[in-house]
Amino acid sequence: MIRYVIRRLLWACVLFFAITVLTFLMFFVIPVNPAAMVAGKAATPAEIKHVEHLLYLDQPVWKQYLHYLNQLFVHHSLGYSYGTRQSVNSIIGRAAPITASVVIGGAIMWMMVAVPVGIYSALRPRSKGDRVAMVSVLAGISAHPVWIGYMLSLIVGYELGLLPIQGYCNLRGASPGQSCGGPADWFTHMILPWITFAILYSAFYVRMIRSSVMETLNEDYVRTARAKGASERTVITRHVLRNAMLPVVTMLGMDIAVALGGAVFVELVFGFPGLGGTAINAVNQFDLPTISGTVIFASIMVIMFNLIVDLLYAWIDPRIRLT
Amino acid sequence: MPLLDVVDLKTHFLTDDGVVHAVDGVSFQVEKGQTLAIVGESGSGKSVTCMTIMGLNDRRNTTSEGQALFKDRDLLTLPPDEMRKVRGNEISMIFQDPMTSLNPVYTIGNQLREAVTLHDNVSKQVANRRALEMLKAVAIPRAETRLDDYPHQFSGGMRQRVMIAMALINNPDLLIADEPTTALDVTTQAQILKLMNQLRRDFDSAIILVTHDLGVVAETADDVLVMYAAKAAEVGTYEDLFYRPEHPYTWGLLNSLPRLAAEGADLKPIPGTPPSLLRPPSGCRFHLRCPYVFEPCIPDVPELLPVSGDDPDHKVACHLAHEFREREAHDLLHDLMAEQR
Numbered sequence: 001m002i003r004y005v006i007r008r009l010l011w012a013c014v015l016f017f018a019i020t021v022l023t024f025l026m027f028f029v030i031p032v033n034p035a036a037m038v039a040g041k042a043a044t045p046a047e048i049k050h051v052e053h054l055l056y057l058d059q060p061v062w063k064q065y066l067h068y069l070n071q072l073f074v075h076h077s078l079g080y081s082y083g084t085r086q087s088v089n090s091i092i093g094r095a096a097p098i099t100a101s102v103v104i105g106g107a108i109m110w111m112m113v114a115v116p117v118g119i120y121s122a123l124r125p126r127s128k129g130d131r132v133a134m135v136s137v138l139a140g141i142s143a144h145p146v147w148i149g150y151m152l153s154l155i156v157g158y159e160l161g162l163l164p165i166q167g168y169c170n171l172r173g174a175s176p177g178q179s180c181g182g183p184a185d186w187f188t189h190m191i192l193p194w195i196t197f198a199i200l201y202s203a204f205y206v207r208m209i210r211s212s213v214m215e216t217l218n219e220d221y222v223r224t225a226r227a228k229g230a231s232e233r234t235v236i237t238r239h240v241l242r243n244a245m246l247p248v249v250t251m252l253g254m255d256i257a258v259a260l261g262g263a264v265f266v267e268l269v270f271g272f273p274g275l276g277g278t279a280i281n282a283v284n285q286f287d288l289p290t291i292s293g294t295v296i297f298a299s300i301m302v303i304m305f306n307l308i309v310d311l312l313y314a315w316i317d318p319r320i321r322l323t
Numbered sequence: 324m325p326l327l328d329v330v331d332l333k334t335h336f337l338t339d340d341g342v343v344h345a346v347d348g349v350s351f352q353v354e355k356g357q358t359l360a361i362v363g364e365s366g367s368g369k370s371v372t373c374m375t376i377m378g379l380n381d382r383r384n385t386t387s388e389g390q391a392l393f394k395d396r397d398l399l400t401l402p403p404d405e406m407r408k409v410r411g412n413e414i415s416m417i418f419q420d421p422m423t424s425l426n427p428v429y430t431i432g433n434q435l436r437e438a439v440t441l442h443d444n445v446s447k448q449v450a451n452r453r454a455l456e457m458l459k460a461v462a463i464p465r466a467e468t469r470l471d472d473y474p475h476q477f478s479g480g481m482r483q484r485v486m487i488a489m490a491l492i493n494n495p496d497l498l499i500a501d502e503p504t505t506a507l508d509v510t511t512q513a514q515i516l517k518l519m520n521q522l523r524r525d526f527d528s529a530i531i532l533v534t535h536d537l538g539v540v541a542e543t544a545d546d547v548l549v550m551y552a553a554k555a556a557e558v559g560t561y562e563d564l565f566y567r568p569e570h571p572y573t574w575g576l577l578n579s580l581p582r583l584a585a586e587g588a589d590l591k592p593i594p595g596t597p598p599s600l601l602r603p604p605s606g607c608r609f610h611l612r613c614p615y616v617f618e619p620c621i622p623d624v625p626e627l628l629p630v631s632g633d634d635p636d637h638k639v640a641c642h643l644a645h646e647f648r649e650r651e652a653h654d655l656l657h658d659l660m661a662e663q664r
Contacts, residue, residue, distance in 0.1 A: 220423040226379055227418075228489065229411030229441045231404075238437075242428050317428055318473040 001314065001321050008310045012303050019299040023292040024068050028061070032286045037082045078296060079289030081282075088293035091278060096297065098168055099274035102266055103259040105190055106197035107252070113202040118209025123236070125214065133206060140203030149196040149269030156192060164189045166270040189270075197266045201255065209248055216244040246317060253309030254302075261298025325352035326496060326529050327376070332389040332399075334368075334375045343600045345371040347553040348389070350627070353497065353546075358523065358530040360544035360561075362537065362576065364597050368553040369533045373499045375399070376531075377416055378406045393497070412442040415490035419502040421482035425474035431458075431485055432470030438489045457488035460525070461518060480511035487518065491526055498523075499531045504539060516542050537580055541565065549573050552598050552608040555627050559637035566656070569630050569639040569648045571613045574655050582662055607642065615643055615651075 027034065035052040036043065043051075052058050056067050071077045078088035121130040157165035169185040180189070216222065217240055225239040264276030275294055282290035314321040334346040346368040353359045361369045374380050376391050376398055391398040393414065398406065410416075418424045426434060435454035439445060451470070458466035461484040474482060483503060490498055500519065504512035520543055523530055532543055540547055540561070547564040549557040549572065557570040568574055575593035595612035598604050604611055610620040619642045627640040641648065 220418060220420055221426040223379065224418065224424045224486070224489075225426070227377060227410055227416040228438045229407050229409070230437070231407055234441075239426055243426070318430075319427055319475050 004314055004321060005311065008307055012307050015303055016299070019296065019303075020069065020072065021065075023295045023299075024065050026292060026295075027288055030286060030288065032288075034082065034288055037286060072296075078293035081290045082287045083282075083285050083290070088289050091290060092275065092293055092297050095273060095275045095278045096260075097171070098272050099260060099263055099267065099276065101168075101171070101186070101190055102193050102197055102263050102272065102274065103256055105194045106201065106259075106263070106266075107256050109194050110198035110202035110205055111252070113198065114205030114209055117202075118206045119213055119236070119241070121206065121210040122213035122217065133210075137203040137206050140199045143199070145196055145200055145265040146269055148199055149192070149266060152192045152196055153269065163191055168270070168272045168274075193266050193270045193272070196269065197259075197263060205248070205251075208251060209244070212244040212247050213240060216240045219243070242316060246313065249312050249316065250309055253305040253312075257302040257305035258298075260301040260305075261294070326355045326393065327353040327531075328390070328392040329372075329376070330390040330392070332372060332375060332387070332391060334371050334380065334385060334387045336380075337384040337386075338601075341601050344553055344603065345600055346375060347600075347603075349548075349550065349553075349555050350389075351546075351548050351555070351558060353529050353531060355496070356523070356527050356529055357545040358532055358543050359546045359548060360532045360534060360540040361548045361550060362534060362540055363550035363556075364535060366597055366600070367550040368600075369535075369550055370501050372550075373416065373501050373531060373533055377410060377414065377499060378403075379410075379416075408442065411438055411490075411495075412493045413495050414497045414499065415493070415495045416499040416501065417483070417486045417490050417503050420506045421479050421486055422506065424486055425482055427474055430471050430473055431477070435470070435485070435489055435492060438492050442493050453492060454488075457492045458485070460491075460522065461485070461488045463488075479507055480514065483507060483511075483515055484518065487515070487522065491522060491528065494526055495528055497529045497531065499533075501533045502535070503532070505534070505536070512539070519543065537576060549576070552603060553600055554608060555638075555640060556609065557639045557641075558627070559630075559634075563630075563634070563637040567630075567637070567649075568652050568655075569637070569645075570609075570641050571615050571643070571651075572609050574652065575612075577659065578655060607640070617642070 033048070035048050035055055035057055038055065039048045039051045056064050059067075071079060076089070078092065080087055081091060084091075117133050121133045124130050153165050156162050167180075167189060169180040169182070169189045171183060171186040173181040222235060222239055225235045230239070261275060261279075263274065264280065266272070267274040267276045275297070279291065279294040281287070282294065329349065329351050332346055332349045333344070336343040336345055349368070349372060351359065351361075361372065363369050371380070375385075375387050376393075378398060378401070380387070387399050389399065393409070396405075396409075398409065401409065425431070429437075432451065432454055435457065436447065436450040439450040439453050440447075443450075454470060455466055458469065463469055463481060463484055469477075474485075477485065487503075498519075503519070504515050507515060516539060519530065519532075522528070530543070532539070534540060544561045546560055547558065548555055549564065549570065551572050556572045557564065557568070559567075564573060565577070568577060572593070578591050579593055581590060593612055598608060598611060605624075606622050607613070607616075607620045607625050610616045613620065623642065625640040625642050627638045629635045630637045630639055630645060639648075
């Protein structure tokens with residue numbers, strides 16, 4: 001088990017280095033002179049030359065990369081935005097909790113729906129309940145999250161006035177220039193985004209859990225468990241679910257990680273200044289440090305969740321642990 | 324009184340294409356401590372018969388009729404919770420493929436203990452001790468250290484031993500073995516069969532052994548039931564079937580055994596394939612492949628009747644005259660013996 005963990009950790013490091021190389025190369029692929037952007041529109045060629053020197057752009061590529069790594073690993077700095085001159089760390093530090101609120105809450109919500117519905121459908125295929133679930137799944141997958149978000153906002157928020165229409169509230173209390181804050185406000189402002197985010201994914205997960213459970217039900221060892229005299233309940237909870245959850249755990253880890261890089265649609269609809277919006281703005285403005293910052297952050301999330309999934313997987317399935 | 328008395332068992336599956344009569348009126352008895360072998364080709368209803376007795380068919384698309392009397396109870400009408408108490412306790416079952424029959428995410432010890440605690444309210448220590456005893460009884464080397472191993476750390480033969488240990492851990496009266504050696508290589512097969520014979524003596528359990536391998540039958544069975552297309556073709560003692568076979572299908576099975584001694588001899592399969600159980604043929608179900616077919620075989624279903632007055636337990640379902648069958652069987656066995664020499 002320890003060897004397995006070490007091997008996974010080493011792979012994570014290799015992966016991270018590969019990503020730093022790729023994001024660094026972006027600076028040279030994009031057809032914009034970073035120095036000209038930083039210096040501003042009215043800058044003279046001499047001023048641009050000066051900025052180039054300050055940004056190490058006049059040095060060989062490998063030295064620039066070392067400088068980039070030095071910034072990243074020694075100073076833990078992702079650089080400074082070309083647009084606002086703010087540190088990318090603080091930009092991401094502000095945006096990431098917002099995205100995380102949406103994604104983590106949404107994931108909890110979609111699993112709370114998908115696990116029971118998926119299992120129910122698998123145990124009673126072609127029943128009325130299963131058909132209702134499958135039609136809802138189709139609707140959930142087909143409906144675009146932007147449309148769902150606006151409809152929820154319109155009906156629940158505007159017409160019924162039950163929940164806030166949009167906007168984000170700080171969990172830890174109101175920040176300057178904000179009228180709301182604290183856990184209660186945060187929660188009410190999160191409900192609609194969570195539902196919007198969860199609808200698409202719960203649809204996917206109902207289908208995945210259903211097929212995984214149905215497949216596992218046909219396994220020989222499930223028949224063995226029945227032949228041993230296990231009750232149907234024991235058969236399902238002890239013998240089916242643990243095996244059926246293997247593919248689900250993998251997907252869940254990946255989906256959460258990818259979404260943490262920016263749950264763009266939901267942020268857009270509810271006016272959340274999260275990572276997705278930050279990244280889109282940065283791309284529009286050729287704000288290279290912010291782009292690479294969000295990419296690096298997202299890749300750290302993906303690597304981290306992959307690692308968690310690998311460890312979880314090994315814990316569930318002994319065959320992986322011991323190979 | 325037999326331990327298990329199966330009377331006119333019928334099992335139907337409802338499929339999208341229609342009703343499949345997977346078992347169509349089969350009767351047999353299993354005596355205490357005896358081995359009954361059920362032989363037949365794939366799809367003849369052997370496994371379904373066992374699954375029906377165990378109550379393991381999918382209830383949503385299966386209907387069963389008839390009786391399976393076991394210790395004064397009809398297993399087919401027993402309420403699910405009562406049936407659950409019978410399974411794994413009084414009747415247990417082992418399956419064809421040991422590679423997939425154990426749950427990959429639990430240790431062997433865990434799965435053996437579960438078999439105990441499902442039926443007996445005993446402590447983990449007691450269950451563990453019984454698990455260890457059983458692993459030793461099925462001759463697994465270093466049993467103490469292997470309780471904490473996972474199924475994938477065992478070979479196929481060892482896994483089948485574990486399955487047998489799990490099936491016998493509650494000392495059942497009846498063990499149903501559904502092709503227990505089919506997925507194993509020949510030397511392992513012999514070991515497993517030897518083990519089953521020995522355990523039957525030690526534990527005094529009766530065995531229903533499903534197989535399509537007549538070699539396996541010869542090594543283990545007291546009684547034999549030959550099934551063809553969901554019906555019983557012939558039933559009798561092991562001696563009846565091997566030395567006085569009466570049904571042309573049984574002859575075909577015996578004749579199709581590979582012969583090692585006869586140099587260059589080809590396999591002699593029974594021509595044709597088993598009929599579809601969705602639309603079974605009229606009359607005798609074997610008439611399409613039977614070399615002795617004559618008029619009554621096509622319209623009339625032959626009844627399973629005693630071969631002669633002095634041997635009421637040897638029964639056959641065939642329209643041919645007893646004297647003719649006796650002569651043919653004699654000639655066949657004579658030829659087989661001659662080839663062996």
